[in-house]
Amino acid sequence: MGLAQRKVVTTAAKLAHVSSQHLRALPPKHTLVPGKAANAAPPTVFDAQSWASAQPPPRSTLAAFAHRVGLANVVPSTDVIQQACTHPSFIQLFTRQHPDQPLPATNASLATLGNSLLGLFATEFVNSSYPHLPTRVMKAAVSAHVGPTTCANLARELGVTPILRWQRLPTTTAHSAVLHADALASVPRALTALVYQYRSLRSARRFAERFFFSREVDLRGMIKFRDPKQTLLETVAKYGRERPISRLLKETGRYSNSPVFVVGIFSGADQLGEGFGSSLKMAEYRAAEDSLLRLYLTRQPPHLVQLPTSTFPDAKGSILDLDGPEGAYSPVSLGDSEVLYGSAGRAGIRVPGARSQEGAAAEDDLEDYI
Structure with a gap:
């Protein structure tokens, strides 16, 4: 076994989603030393960690994950689960490792749809459960139920980490940085969109109730x-x-x-x-x-x-x-959650008679007492 194979075997042992069947493709062609021709391009440096991260997880791992979250009878194949666990940042890594292969499907559209669905479900749940809750607190409660931190924590609890395919990206002028928590948060949103796509809106809401709304949130x-x-x-x-x-x-x-x-x-x-x-x-x-x-x-x-x-x-x-x-x-019956009284704005200094009209913006009203 050559040096490249030994590196990959050592790296693959640390990553649960890499199967030994991928080792047969080693060493990659782009790492081979070219001929002695004068115009031959120099070989690229072989990165075992990047190569192992670009490999797809085994079908058995995806099937076990689908059964664990209750989607085995919902999605038609494990390819859909693999798409839900593939972050758009993975494209750059995949292109570098496999330049001749077609690009894999990512969860970009699914995560966007799932984020909207979770926002809808959480807003109606909080608004109906707490009819007198102030507007700003209601927004914070919705974020606590289905926000990025909650989605990332839920993904860890579901066991998404071994099968997640992503790449850390720095902040640029075109896009913000992609961290591990951001990639994890996209998976529960994509799973919610899959339930909506292959079942119904009510099924997606039941999925959100089981995994999101069953958690206790300290509104006080x-x-x-x-x-x-x-x-x-x-x-x-x-x-x-x-x-x-x-x-x-x-x-x-x-x-x-x-x-x-x-x-x-x-x-x-x-x-x-x-x-x-x-x-x-x-x-x-x-x-x-x-x-x-x-x-x-x-x-x-x-x-x-x-x-x-x-x-x-x-x-x-x-x-x-x-x-x-x-x-x-x-x-x-929803209560009147806003309280209006005079205020000098964000400074918190009350001025009698100031900003007491009913047409004041809700955000400025809540600044008075929250």
Whole structure:
């Protein structure tokens, strides 16, 4: 066995997707020393790592992956799974290693379609489950459910790393850098598009619910208030309730070095929130924050959540031409998530009467209290 073969055998042992059947093609023709002719081009340097990365994964590995994610009965062949696991950055590496072979199919179109589908499914899921969630927090929640980081983590959990074909690319004027996490994130999106393409929209939504929406997302940490007391005043006035009043509920150690105060905020006879602290101001601040979180994080019971995409017939084809019974849908009542009060903009300094009109942009409104 020559030096080139020994290098590839050593490299292939570290990569689970390289099969020993590819070793028969060694050494590659472009690495052979040319004849002694004067115009003969010098041989290129053989890169064992790049050669091993350019080899397709074994069919058995692709079939095992398809069964693991539940797509064995959905896609027609393992070639489709291989396409979903091939990032567009792999083309440059493949062309350099196999200049005479046709280019492989990549997941560029599938990832774009899957990203749009996941955004649609996540937006309707979050919007229907939390009707009072502020707009900016809703965007952050959607990104937490189906964003690039979540897709990359899901790809690692599914075992995509050994069969992923990609190449690291630096940032240029034409495109941004391609990292390993970016290539991994494209695979779950492509798989979602495959389910939509070979089954139906409802099947793609069930796929997203199983792998994405089953994860717990901490929405409480996404909501921050600059002035919860002022925000609570405006919120209570918006809903036509009585002006909130702070009341001391419990206290201990007032004259010690570690006092604890418990303050509740009431609107009429209803208690809106409760907070504690080492001072009355801290307890009142936390009570106002707790009151707002109870409103914004009010969740619709899961058995009452209905999604618009659940109305489409569960059949293959365009959603505009499907024939079949449509599901019943009763839209949930969405709350008024925006709170408006005077602000000097992004500086966070309140000015009475400024920017209080209803036509203010939603993004500027949320800057006031998040």
